[in-house]
Amino acid sequence: MDKFNLSTLITEKQIQEKILEIGKKITQQYQGKEDVVAICVLKGSFMFYSDLIRAIDCDLACEFFGVASYHGEIKSSGEVKITLDLNHPVEGKHVILIEDIVDTGLTMSYLIKNIKARHPKSLTTATLLLKPGALKTKVDLDHVGFEIGNEFVVGYGLDYQGLYRNLPFIAQVQNMN
Numbered sequence: 001m002d003k004f005n006l007s008t009l010i011t012e013k014q015i016q017e018k019i020l021e022i023g024k025k026i027t028q029q030y031q032g033k034e035d036v037v038a039i040c041v042l043k044g045s046f047m048f049y050s051d052l053i054r055a056i057d058c059d060l061a062c063e064f065f066g067v068a069s070y071h072g073e074i075k076s077s078g079e080v081k082i083t084l085d086l087n088h089p090v091e092g093k094h095v096i097l098i099e100d101i102v103d104t105g106l107t108m109s110y111l112i113k114n115i116k117a118r119h120p121k122s123l124t125t126a127t128l129l130l131k132p133g134a135l136k137t138k139v140d141l142d143h144v145g146f147e148i149g150n151e152f153v154v155g156y157g158l159d160y161q162g163l164y165r166n167l168p169f170i171a172q173v174q175n176m177n
Contacts, residue, residue, distance in 0.1 A: 004154070006164075006171035006174065007171060007172050007174055008170075008171055009169075010156075010169060010170040011169050012156075012168040014146075015051075015128070015145070015156060015170070016051070019048070019055050022126055023056045023057075024055070026056050026124065026126070027055075027056050027057045030058045030094055033058070033094055034059075035061075035121070036060040037060060037061045037088075037093045037095050037096070038052075038053050038060050038061070038062055038095075039086065039095060039096065039097050039098060040062070040064045040065070041065055041097070041099045041107075041111065042065065042066040042083070042084060043157070043165075044100035044101065044159065045157060046157050047156050047157035048145075048156065063086050064084060064086075065082075065086055065111070066082065066083035066084030067080050067081065067083060068080070068083050069107045090118050091119045092119065092121050094120065094121050094124075095120040095121075095122065096126060097111060097112070097115060097126070098127075099111070099128075100127065100128050100129065100156075100158055101127065101128065101130075101153075101158060102129070102130045102135075102144075103131040104135060104137070105135045105137040105138065105139040108125070108139045108141070109139050112125065125139075125140070125142045125143065126142065126144075127144055127145065128156070129145060129146055129147075129148055129170070130144045131148055132147055133149060133150050134150050146170075152172070153172055155170045155171045156168065156169060158170070160173070
């Protein structure tokens with residue numbers, strides 16, 4: 001596979017500052033509440049998730065929900081496939097759904113409906129990135145780190161065919177050979 005020409009779109013410092021800001025808001029929302037569950041949407045959200053839950057100052061349980069919608073491509077297929085379901089019920093619990101990127105909105109819309117069908121006490125959404133120009137469906141998001149254009153991005157958990165997840169920043173792909 002050819003290496004991409006990457007340019008930094010969002011620095012590691014900008015990401016960490018935004019995470020502290022979002023973590024503070026979520027802490028204020030859930031501090032003192034019981035049965036808080038943070039759900040990581042795998043695979044892309046794992047870095048954002050791990051940093052964000054450390055920035056949330058309240059007791060919470062961790063869950064993981066695996067979905068796939070890119071299937072190795074640079075755009076979402078619109079078809080969501082569950083690759084890993086939650087291990088524990090979220091009924092009656094305060095749920096924080098943590099996603100890496102919302103582009104078409106179809107995956108997040110699916111996730112919200114799926115979690116709401118499990119009857120949580122509350123549901124809060126957080127995404128690191130939002131591509132408003134790519135939305136195909138309206139999605140209500142509680143916490144958005146950064147709005148970006150329709151460029152293809154990698155890094156900080158986001159990948160292309162499994163690669164580039166380990167970058168500590170978000171990079172825009174300049175060429176797709």
